[in-house]
Amino acid sequence: MNLFDETNEWVEKLEPILTQYKGQKHPLQYHNLYQLMVMVVLSAQDSDANINSIAPTLFAAFPNMESLAVANFNSLVSYIIEVKNFETKANWLLEIAKILQKDENIPLKMNGLLTLKGIGRKSANVIMRESGIPAEGIIADLHVIRVAPRIGLIPESKDGIKVEKQLMQVLPKAIWGEIGMAISFLGREICRPVPKCGECLICGDCGYYKNIFKSEHPQ
CATH class of the missing domain: 1.10.340.30 (Hypothetical protein; domain 2)
Structure with a gap:
């Protein structure tokens, strides 16, 4: 599978959270x-x-x-x-x-x-x-740094600049503006340090859920 195919595959996998959090205001309560x-x-x-x-x-x-x-x-x-x-x-x-x-x-x-x-x-x-300005990068806050590798989107790293660069390589520019905050909101609400996998919209495509969570929580 080439990178273009992988990109399309991840867009489809991430669509539920893109839809869920599209346009949701940042948690900072600013007015201008x-x-x-x-x-x-x-x-x-x-x-x-x-x-x-x-x-x-x-x-x-x-x-x-x-x-x-x-x-x-x-x-x-x-x-x-x-x-x-x-x-x-x-x-x-x-x-x-x-x-x-x-x-x-x-x-x-x-x-x-x-x-x-x-x-x-x-x-x-x-x-x-x-501000609604076309994205030139992807938000990589501490939630994104934790969640993106956990779901299998990129390799693990604590370096926000490296995480952003890896995400920009994997994901098409069309979703850069929203995907960072979508992953961040997922990390704030569901994919916390102790994740609530049963409530996650993308658990079916998550590496952690498939490889770790299910083995620790057998049916």
Whole structure:
């Protein structure tokens, strides 16, 4: 079987989760592009739930890029002190704001986003997906890093950049924009560290389910 055939086969196998999660909003509870960008930067190595909890007071104080651009370090830190690596992230956000100055200057292409401190490929992919911009890559968050190898889609790796590259090689560009979040939502809801295989829409095509789960849970 050549790569083209394998690609088509995986598109068919993944169709149930693509349908289930198509267009579903990211768990970060943002209300505009500025908030999304700030929250994506803050969420690195932290939980979406924690970032959601501090967002209302943060954005009441700094409602747009203009207000953030004139903020000082100590005032910003006081609103994000419960965020992991808050000092580093405060510096990143202040630098971004000073460069961009206004919300409308936030770039929406991969190369532009990657020039900003604190925004890597995963973050850029999230921002582009949530903004409806054609995908230039695939979201590879910690859930995707766990789930994609588990189902047999790619070899196991802890490196998000490597995982994204492997997914881009296996899957057609037509589904790049949605498949990352679809796998991520599957990982958040069903394919957790202890997976709920009986509730999974794609368990029939999952390597873990076929080779491990069924042997541990014989009928």
